[in-house]
Amino acid sequence: MKPGIHPEYHTVNIVMTDGTQFTTRSCFGKEGDTLRLDVDPKSHPAWTGVQRMMDTGGQVAKFNKKFAGLGLRKEP
Template sequence: MKPGIHPEYHEIIVIMTDGTTFKTRSCAGKPGETLRLDIDPKSHPAWTGVQRIMDTGGQVAKFNKKFAGIGAKKA
């Protein structure tokens, strides 16, 4: 292997959506930093089977505002 091309591999702390934490080794961030997850296996619909709308960027609200009148019956 070529020397000097591999990223630094160190321990970080991962915080899950329910607040639980664990240590793992990663190339992300700096040693000792924390990585806070928005979606993890405890909350993702692929693993839970429950569909939820996760509106972190306001996209759902923007969509609902833009298309609020479509499909509504007019009296």
């Protein structure tokens, strides 16, 4: 490898969404920093199989209002 161009690789602490912790090596932050996850395999729908619809700032309501009549055929 070319010297001086690669980021420092060190140990960091990872905190999962349920509070469990483990230590791994990463280029994130500095030695001993903590990375708190918002989404992990214990909470993500792709791994849990549980779907939740989160309405952030009314985005889902806005979408439903905009496309409420789409696909419905009106009789003449």
